[in-house]
Amino acid sequence: MKMRVLDILKRLVAFDTVSSESNLALIDYVRDLLASHGIESLIVKDESGRKANLFASTGPRDLPGVVLSGHTDVVPAAGQAWTLPAFEATVRDGRVYGRGTCDMKGFIALAIDALIEAAQQPLARPLQLALSHDEEIGCVGVRRLLDVLDLAPLRPFLCVVGEPTQMQFAVGHKGKSSYQVCCHGQEAHSSLAPQAVNAIHLASDFMSVLRDSQRRIQQHGARDDDYDVPYSTVHIGRIDGGKALNIVPNRCTLEFEFRNLPADDPEQLLGELRERAEALVHEAKQLSAAAAIDIEVMNEYPGLDTHPSVEAVRLLHSFAPADTRHIKVSFGTEGGLFASRLDVPVVVCGPGSIEQAHKPDEFIEVSQLEAGEQFLQKLLGSLRQ
Known part of the structure; x- marks a missing residue:
């Protein structure tokens, strides 16, 4: 050298x-x-x-x-x-x-x-x-x-x-897209928890949606065996919510990423996730109109x-x-x-x-x-x- x-x-x-x-x-x-x-x-x-x-x-x-x-x-x-x-x-x-x-x-x-x-x-x-x-x-x-x-x-x-x-x-x-999800609920005394929307619970329900998406992609999505992981992946890396144990949390945020093969479209996945989120919010709004799930694209590259x-x-x-x-x-x-x-x-x-x-x-x-x-x-x- x-x-x-x-x-x-x-x-x-x-x-x-x-x-x-x-x-x-x-x-x-x-x-x-x-x-x-x-x-x-x-x-x-x-x-x-x-x-x-x-x-x-x-x-x-x-x-x-x-x-x-x-x-x-x-x-x-x-x-x-x-x-x-x-x-x-x-x-x-x-x-x-x-x-x-x-x-x-x-x-x-x-x-x-x-x-x-x-x-x-x-x-x-x-x-x-x-x-x-x-x-x-x-x-x-x-x-x-x-x-x-x-x-x-x-x-x-x-x-x-x-x-x-x-x-x-x-x-x-693979390409990569990263997202921040903000789940909104309604604050209440924890003794009245069933009467309020727990933002952490809402986030947990959305995480179940993400894990279900990963299982579906793994079983039915595109594959390329040239990669160590031969399919697109959904990964949750961060979660933050709650102020005190005796307060029903009104806000919880999480961050996840999608690393996609060229055959899998991040926009299609995002559209499907927004639809699933709307269904969760629709149910949560029966308790409080404050319920919401906002999904923001943080960064993406092809x-x-x-x-x-x-x-x-x-x-x-x-x-x-x-x-x-x-x-x-x-x-x-x-x-x-x-x-x-x-x-x-x-x-x-x-x-x-x-x-x-x-x-x-x-x-x-x-x-x-x-x-x-x-x-x-x-x-x-x-x-x-």
């Missing part, structure tokens, strides 16, 4: 880019580093001005390029049992430890290095870099960058999203389903190791947004294992960084004149 890659990775890890914090210092570092090699960057900030995306390109300007895409934000390290400094890259026993080394600053370091090298060579097709913010909280930040790229006269030829796949080609992932036979994927296979497989991953990525907004083929492929992401003492194997470096060197070779 090049020393430049390791040096860049160390600098990237040192920036505390937890999603709640600004990523501007990291973006400024990347912009200045690229500028020192004659590469201009487009900076697209969010509405607050505290966070930014970056897009850079080298090579011919009148041809579709290959985009290397990564997110700069990381999950928090606070509260985890780290034995090494979280925001300091530590090289030990063939591994590089530190928050984001695997997810996904290792790939970003490789991509920056590849772009710097590409700037010194004659290219037949551009090599490009897209860095985003706030991926970890629902692929939020990249959307403003995609708004800008959508106005460009050319669409990319291919987008490689460098999430950790151990350098296998992930051509699919899945990814790239056909392995498209020209861009065949290009990658032309220089990939013979044992490179097509896989589908359970976690979401920005790839679905690139594919849906820009109509570009997307492959998720990057060094490291998702099993190391989000954990204390997160690490990436040096051998995986070397495999990623070799992959990008061969990609660059395929783009040369």
Whole structure:
């Protein structure tokens, strides 16, 4: 592995880019580093001005390029049992430890290095870099960058999203929609509980509806055995309600998510859930007109389903190791947004294992960084004149 890659990775890890914090210092570092090699960057900030995306390109300007895409934000390290400094890259026993080394600053370091090298060579097709913010909280930040790229006269030829796949080609992932449900009841003294609408009970009834939907989807919905969980999933992750044991609660909120295969439509599920909720409310209103169930969409992003036979994927296979497989991953990525907004083929492929992401003492194997470096060197070779 090049020393430049390791040096860049160390600098990237040192920036505390937890999603709640600004990523501007990291973006400024990347912009200045690229500028020192004659590469201009487009900076697209969010509405607050505290966070930014970056897009850079080298090579011919009148041809579709290959985009290397990564997110700069990381999950928090606070509260985890780290034995090494979280925001300091530590090289030990063939591994590089530190928050984001695997997810996904290792790939970003490789991509920056590849772009710097590409700037010194004659290219037949551009090599490009897209860095985003706030991926970890629902692929939020990249959307403003995609708004800008959508106005460009050319669409990319291919987008490689460098999430950790151990350098296998992930051509699919599920979409995700997250929802907040607010159940309204009527407060009363607990000794008169049967005369009031208990919001927690109403939430419990709605959770039964969600669990019934999961059973139906599992038994009768679409299936794709390329996934670890071969069907769409409904998951309840949070619930909050009640003020005191002797008060019938008038409000209870819960949050759930739907991770869907491309064949299952989140809008259809949402419509069915609203109908079931209306039936529950109709019955509850016999006790109180205050009864209600409100369902709000918190966030959503599409899945990814790239056909392995498209020209861009065949290009990658032309220089990939013979044992490179097509896989589908359970976690979401920005790839679905690139594919849906820009109509570009997307492959998720990057060094490291998702099993190391989000954990204390997160690490990436040096051998995986070397495999990623070799992959990008061969990609660059395929783009040369």
